[in-house]
Amino acid sequence: MTSVDTIIRSAPGESCAPELAQGPWTFDLGTPGYGPGASMGDVIPTGSPRQGQLPAEYQRASNDELHERIRAAKATLGDRVVVLGHFYQRDEVVQHADFLGDSFQLANAAQTVPNAEAIVFCGVHFMAETADILAQPGQSVILPNLAAGCSMADMADIDSVEECWEQLTAIYGTEPDADGRVPIIPVTYMNSSAALKGFCGRNGGIVCTSSNAATVLEWAFERGQRVLFFPDQHLGRNTAKAMGVPLELMPMWNPNKPLGGNDRQGIEDARVILWHGFCSVHKRFTVAQVEQARAEHPGVRVIVHPECPMAVVDAADEAGSTDYIRKAVAAATEPTTFAIGTEINMVNRLAAEFPQHEIFCLDPVVCPCSTMYRIHPGYLAWVLEALVRGEVLNQITVSDDVAVPARVALERMLAAKP
Numbered sequence: 001m002t003s004v005d006t007i008i009r010s011a012p013g014e015s016c017a018p019e020l021a022q023g024p025w026t027f028d029l030g031t032p033g034y035g036p037g038a039s040m041g042d043v044i045p046t047g048s049p050r051q052g053q054l055p056a057e058y059q060r061a062s063n064d065e066l067h068e069r070i071r072a073a074k075a076t077l078g079d080r081v082v083v084l085g086h087f088y089q090r091d092e093v094v095q096h097a098d099f100l101g102d103s104f105q106l107a108n109a110a111q112t113v114p115n116a117e118a119i120v121f122c123g124v125h126f127m128a129e130t131a132d133i134l135a136q137p138g139q140s141v142i143l144p145n146l147a148a149g150c151s152m153a154d155m156a157d158i159d160s161v162e163e164c165w166e167q168l169t170a171i172y173g174t175e176p177d178a179d180g181r182v183p184i185i186p187v188t189y190m191n192s193s194a195a196l197k198g199f200c201g202r203n204g205g206i207v208c209t210s211s212n213a214a215t216v217l218e219w220a221f222e223r224g225q226r227v228l229f230f231p232d233q234h235l236g237r238n239t240a241k242a243m244g245v246p247l248e249l250m251p252m253w254n255p256n257k258p259l260g261g262n263d264r265q266g267i268e269d270a271r272v273i274l275w276h277g278f279c280s281v282h283k284r285f286t287v288a289q290v291e292q293a294r295a296e297h298p299g300v301r302v303i304v305h306p307e308c309p310m311a312v313v314d315a316a317d318e319a320g321s322t323d324y325i326r327k328a329v330a331a332a333t334e335p336t337t338f339a340i341g342t343e344i345n346m347v348n349r350l351a352a353e354f355p356q357h358e359i360f361c362l363d364p365v366v367c368p369c370s371t372m373y374r375i376h377p378g379y380l381a382w383v384l385e386a387l388v389r390g391e392v393l394n395q396i397t398v399s400d401d402v403a404v405p406a407r408v409a410l411e412r413m414l415a416a417k418p
């Protein structure tokens with residue numbers, strides 16, 4: 001199997017950013033932004049964590065040497081450490097993961113290892129925060145590269161959401177209706193900061209992932225007349241539309257505009273208020289790509305992630321979370337052609353794993369998630385060898401004042417699971 005990293009390094013001009021062929025440490029010091037890849041054009045908040053310089057020995061080491069060192073460190077640490085890898089991680093990292101999965105599965109996986117002293121999360125910052133919220137006291141959660149954030153999660157910050165909430169509650173009040181439903185329930189996508197999960201916990205709200213968004217919205221509508229959904233407008237719109245909520249009752253809230261860019265009537269009538277956030281990886285998929293796939297591959301099955309824009313989801317045959325996509329491919333009994341609209345590392349891995357099918361990414365340009373791609377075996381070797389010496393580097397800690405209400409919102413989600 002040829003990994004995305006090897007493809008990019010052998011033909012950097014064919015990717016969305018030739019700088020992807022450089023080591024991620026090139027972007028750790030003093031560079032504004034998320035680094036090369038799909039979200040490099042998004043604005044990075046000033047308070048986002050920055051990664052310091054990776055020691056030169058890890059920058060210089062070959063992949064073979066790094067793999068050797070990672071294996072040796074893991075063997076020494078044994079059950080004291082567990083390495084979690086998200087589906088969007090590069091293969092060079094995934095090969096060292098004890099668990100591979102989507103954000104929801106990895107949050108659960110972290111809970112199955114209560115005796116591990118350290119959970120090394122090869123994913124992005126909000127996933128490591130979630131693991132810390134759910135971890136046992138004394139366990140440390142480590143993010144190998146602190147620059148591995150998520151530009152979508154960064155599009156909703158706690159101050160803007162609090163401000164929005166104040167404006168909404170001034171309009172709706174706080175009194176329940178005759179059925180006992182409160183005026184509005186906040187729902188945050190897992191891809192959000194711990195502070196927003198805490199906000200939901202404190203305000204009768206809940207967390208969702210792309211695999212349970214419909215169940216969570218049903219939960220919310222049983223308890224509330226409306227929903228404020230953040231940060232991903234597309235997941236919110238696609239899910240609510242599939243549940244029959246009319247588009248005109250889903251205004252968007254732009255935090256930079258008065259009343260989010262709406263008039264009062266629009267807010268009063270709303271069923272779902274969608275935050276103005278999006279994923280730059282999934283925004284790359286277009287209806288034209290779906291049409292081209294259908295023209296060039298008659299009978300193709302097009303499956304996209306619900307973070308894609310609504311027109312793309314409507315043009316596809318199916319939409320579902322990373323786990324849904326994986327299961328759909330695995331369940332196909334006849335050789336099938338699949339055009340997949342999600343992150344390139346996962347699509348290429350599916351293609352290698354299921355050679356009986358033809359599987360390709362809807363986007364012809366190789367363009368990984370900028371921040372997922374910041375995790376490289378060099379950082380993994382660095383944090384693991386530090387653990388062997390008894391040092392915990394890059395620990396992600398959520399303070400109790402945030403973690404306690406965030407856990408409430410996460411537990412509501414786990415209980416709402418069908």
Ligand code: 13P
Nearest residue numbers: 102103209210321322323
């Ligand atoms: P999952 O929730 O499917 O793991 O997706 C995470 C993500 O970042 C999607 O862009």
Ligand code: SF4
Nearest residue numbers: 150151152279281369
């Ligand atoms: Fe965030 Fe999109 Fe990357 Fe997922 S794929 S981590 S939502 S930027």
